[in-house]
Amino acid sequence: MLQVKRLIARFWPVLRLRSIMFSLLLLVAALPGVAAIGLRVYENALVRRTEAELIAQGSALAASTAFGFTRSAVPTAQGPSPDPQDYDDRTISTHIDLRTTPVLGERPDPAPTALKPDPAAAEMALAWSPVIDQTKETTLAAIMLLDRQGIVLTGRDAGKSLATLPEVRAALAGKPLTTLRHNGAYRQSYALEWISRATDIRLHHARPIIVDGRVVGVILLSRSPRALFRGMYEDRGKIAAGTAAIFLFLVGVTAALGRTIVRPLEALSRTTRSLAEGRPAAPPQPTLRVQEIDSLIRDFATMAAAIEVRSHYLRDFATALAHEFKTPLTGLSGGIELLQDHGAAMSEAERAGFLANMAADTQRLNRLISRLLDLARADMQRPHEDASCDLADVLARIADGFASTGFTIELTAAGTPAHLGQIRLRIDGSALETVLTVLIDNARAAGADTVTLETALAGQDLHLMVRDNGSGIAPNDRDRIFEPFFTSKRAQGGTGLGLPIARALIEGNGGSLTLEPANGGASFLLILPRRD
Incomplete structure (x- = not known):
């Protein structure tokens, strides 16, 4: 066979x-x-x-x-x-x-x-x-x-x-x-x-x-x-007339199908080749339209836009990654050259200082690699139909984990605590804890001593607002905080990958994470899908 x-x-x-x-x-x-x-x-x-x-x-x-x-x-x-x-x-x-x-x-x-x-x-x-x-x-x-x-x-x-x-x-x-x-x-x-x-x-x-x-x-x-x-x-006249009418009808139908199906597909094929070659690719706009072809063209336009965004993202990511790795690598390379050339003439204190700097650069590279792996896993995550977590349990663990002298986690809900305990979310509990941990860590790094977690129901979603009373985010930095490697705490060891990882985790589970306007401190809104 x-x-x-x-x-x-x-x-x-x-x-x-x-x-x-x-x-x-x-x-x-x-x-x-x-x-x-x-x-x-x-x-x-x-x-x-x-x-x-x-x-x-x-x-x-x-x-x-x-x-x-x-x-x-x-x-x-x-x-x-x-x-x-x-x-x-x-x-x-x-x-x-x-x-x-x-x-x-x-x-x-x-x-x-x-x-x-x-x-x-x-x-x-x-x-x-x-x-x-x-x-x-x-x-x-x-x-x-x-x-x-x-x-x-x-x-x-x-x-x-x-x-x-x-x-x-x-x-x-x-x-x-x-x-x-x-x-x-x-x-x-x-x-x-x-x-x-x-x-x-x-x-x-x-x-x-x-x-x-x-x-x-x-x-x-x-x-x-x-x-x-x-x-x-x-009856040859009638038969011939009928045959001619059928043939003309077939030609008309074929022409109509050609304009509604074949031509858009051919144009879409040419556009696909242009997109693969890196040239501008505008989706075709047929004059005679059918729903399936329109849907295919819309899907292609969405794909082309996603590829364009992804292309810019990868280009910017590669540039930022090269910059982030170049600084510690330059420090390591310079320290190695100095030790090779002048190590014998250096005092113990000088050699120890150079080795400490090299160790710090090595640790920074390890942190970058670890965070990059976290970002890659978060970016590849997709919603799982069986994912589920209890909102009250997650918030209780976060409050207990960060409770300390001089730092407070406050919980407020649009409803009674009993009502809040009945809410289940369509997201993995560990992913939600990771996102909240990133936001609370950033709040403490910004000098906040109180973080408020406010919940409210909105249709089939849950709105979770995370507010802090820290120093807030500079207006010029608000549009860039979700860019990989962007950080204002580089001197303190920040990698600029925490918020990108948090957003990727939320979006990978069908939700969203956005920065909201605030009079003082920072406010982040998490929109999370609820499980029926």
């Missing part, structure tokens, strides 16, 4: 979307035509149309020839009376179906009989023979008049009997009947006529002639149905 799949994949053509859509639409458009020919729908319609014509002709001739009989000539005791429930001459109802109607053998020749034709019927046939002959020339149907005994009254077989035919027996009983019979005189005219089932059959329709409620004779008509190919040829 795998080899077959590989073989198919090897020779499978890579087509354009336009070609696939047009081919699919063309196939769908061709299906009704193929089905019509395959199921003989059109052919069956032609046969029924021929049957309807024979019924109409027979009805007209039966009604007309009935006037050829006089009331005195109609027998009163002979001939069956038709059942009015089974015979209705008001409508033309066809019942021939090529799929279900049996095809009888070729109609046998009339048989000799000792019976004499009915005089009244013979007189009527003689009077109506010109009308019958003219009708035969016009309709191309074979027409025979029979009397109430089934004896032929016209043509070369006059005087012979067809009373044994099923259709004649039915007509003599007052019921019109159409049968299908093989046509022995058929000769093939078209090369593909064998496809059609109706090419070598002939319809035979027998209809009673009724006078004063009595059957006095029978009109027997026969005709070959319109051949499928001949009917198609006669």
Whole structure:
């Protein structure tokens, strides 16, 4: 099976979307035509149309020839009376179906009989023979008049009997009947006529002639149905017009689909290549729009913007990282060179001083590496559907952990403590503790002696405000405090990665961390999703 799949994949053509859509639409458009020919729908319609014509002709001739009989000539005791429930001459109802109607053998020749034709019927046939002959020339149907005994009254077989035919027996009983019979005189005219089932059959329709409620004779008509190919040829104008209309419709639909789907995808492909090459990439704006393509373009624009932001972030991050590592590395490199060149001439105090500076630079590098790993883990964190923590427990642990002389953690909630204890958040408890620890450590480093944790419910979220009474954040630094490596406490060993790590942890759990305006000290707002 795998080899077959590989073989198919090897020779499978890579087509354009336009070609696939047009081919699919063309196939769908061709299906009704193929089905019509395959199921003989059109052919069956032609046969029924021929049957309807024979019924109409027979009805007209039966009604007309009935006037050829006089009331005195109609027998009163002979001939069956038709059942009015089974015979209705008001409508033309066809019942021939090529799929279900049996095809009888070729109609046998009339048989000799000792019976004499009915005089009244013979007189009527003689009077109506010109009308019958003219009708035969016009309709191309074979027409025979029979009397109430089934004896032929016209043509070369006059005087012979067809009373044994099923259709004649039915007509003599007052019921019109159409049968299908093989046509022995058929000769093939078209090369593909064998496809059609109706090419070598002939319809035979027998209809009673009724006078004063009595059957006095029978009109027997026969005709070959319109051949499928001949009917198609006669309707070639309609078929050609329909084919052209379908083709034009397909071209229009393909053009519309091309403008709504193919062109935007091609433009999006070009834009993607431009984005990959680092060139400006503006998403396409198609004139004809569909929701799925619009959604794809919006997603692409979001992705391009995210890539642009990420690119600037990585560039700035790399620059800041190089700067942060360059300072301690420069100190280490300088100390090593001094010790190598002048170490022997230095006093013990001088060497100890240089080694202490080098150790401090080494510790700073270790702190930077550790914080960078923390930032990377926080930045890659994504919300976990099972993450959960109890808000009251987390705040209690934070308050107990930082409680000390001269430093206070105050808790305030928009509700009773019992209500606060019922709140569960969709965030890992350790991540929330880490964020609050960073904010409280920064507050203590800024000289604060009180940190207030205020909670309030807002729809499906919890708002947690962290306020302190420290020295606050300089106005010029407020827009940069979440940038990696930005710190005003570098001399005290600050790395400038605490707040970026805190924001990454919160956003990785579906929340947000922002700096809010404050009259004194600093105020940070955490928006945390609640668990239902």
